[in-house]
Amino acid sequence: MPICEADPWRLQYFEHTACPPDVNIPTEDADAWLWYPAHRWVYDKIAIALSQGLDAGPHGVPPPRFPVFSKPIVNLKGMGVASRVLSSAAQYEASLTPGHMWMALLEGRHVSSDAAVVAGEPHWWRHVTGEPVREGTFDHWTVHAAPDPDIEHYCGTWIARHLPAYTGIVNLESIDGRIIEVHLRMSDQWPDLYGAGWVEALVRLYHKRQWDFSDTDRRDxxxxxxxxxxxxxxxxxxxxxxxxxxxxxxxxxxxxxxxxxxxxxxxxxxxxxxxxxxxxxxxxxxxxxxxxxxxxxxxxxxx
Incomplete structure (x- = not known):
């Protein structure tokens, strides 16, 4: 099954869908990093911030103002590992860590968006928001049926400008409409909530380089x-x-x-x-x- 899923509890979403043996579909960032060398730069979170004109830099370069958000420059495992707000220059100096970065602290709605992209053009979107509890945990995530025109316009423009040759699923995390992370893979936690036939459309996207999904059963x-x-x-x-x-x-x-x-x-x-x-x-x-x-x-x- 060339839909390459590392977590056995998520194989249930893909194991009954036929996929040509020469088509590899990533669900893990490490696989996407290996398979898309021309686009792997998107895993550099400093590059993502700077591409939007946001203040950002590696630890060791003083931020121009505080507070800032600190995290690893590259994190292929997710889970918000080692992420934190730094409120002052003193806290920043005490927290300097090789391989980490700071960026402007964004506040507002945190959204995870999956987009089906063909040659740099998004053809389908779903947006997800989480209900946080404490220290990186969530009560639940809502997979919204409704579109989000502002995110789709902003992120779609960014994709067209920076990933014009890319075909596949892109996952983008945004806060207040600005991109904080980009992943060259889908969100594999909830593909069943995207509707019947979505996984088959996913295979066609990577195999035929086209998006064909009716999306008639779209619901929260x-x-x-x-x-x-x-x-x-x-x-x-x-x-x-x-x-x-x-x-x-x-x-x-x-x-x-x-x-x-x-x-x-x-x-x-x-x-x-x-x-x-x-x-x-x-x-x-x-x-x-x-x-x-x-x-x-x-x-x-x-x-």
């Missing part, structure tokens, strides 16, 4: 996340429980998002919690009810 979806405390050893729920959750009305899919045979500290997780499961649903209340069923299992079974 929700990706509801379950976090547990760090420092415990969790066990996978029994198959019967997972099947019961999957068949709850309004639920689309369930992911158990950790490796049971891997030490907990070796998982890339945000400071605020250990991500245990994700429930994708077309009804938020149903997704939350499913999460509570799973929470009961994990709280009882954790070592």
């Amino acid at each position: 979806g929700y990706s509801v996340v379950l976090f547990g405390p760090h420092g415990r050893r969790y066990r996978r729920p029994p198959a019967a429980l997972l099947e019961e959750v999957r068949h709850m009305p309004g639920v689309s899919s369930v992911q158990v998002t950790f490796h049971e045979d891997k030490e907990p500290e070796r998982h890339a997780m945000p400071p605020g919690g250990f991500r245990l499961a994700i429930v994708n649903a077309f009804d938020l209340d149903a997704g939350r009810a499913a999460r509570e069923m799973l929470r009961t299992h994990f709280l009882v079974g954790a070592a």
Whole structure:
């Protein structure tokens, strides 16, 4: 299956879709970095900021003003690793870290957008917003059915200018309408919420270099996340429980998002919690009810 998925809990979205053996579709930034050498510069977050006229620089170059946002220049693992606000010159000097950067602190709506791009022209968009809880954790993500004309215009113009030869999915993260990160791959957490036939359209995009997706079943979806405390050893729920959750009305899919045979500290997780499961649903209340069923299992079974 050339849709190259590193997380076994997400293979469910792709394993039943035919894909030619010579077509590779990335879901991981490391694969995209290797496969698109002409475009891999987008993983340099300083370059992304400067391409929009935003203040940015590596640690060691003094910011002209504070506060600023600090993070690794390149982070192919995500999860907001080592990201923080630096409020003063003194805090900045105390936090200097090789390989890190600062940029203008943006405030406003944080949106993750997937775009299907053919030769630098976006042909399809979906926008997602998260409901944050604490320290990098989220209660849920909303996959919006509605378009976002401002983001689509701004980001579409940026794509046409900076990625004119690129064909594939681009994921862009923006705050207050300005791009903070670009990924040469899709968001693989919720492809089932994009509607029936979307994965088949994805394969055609990479195989035929064309976008053909009717998008007639477009509706709001929700990706509801379950976090547990760090420092415990969790066990996978029994198959019967997972099947019961999957068949709850309004639920689309369930992911158990950790490796049971891997030490907990070796998982890339945000400071605020250990991500245990994700429930994708077309009804938020149903997704939350499913999460509570799973929470009961994990709280009882954790070592």
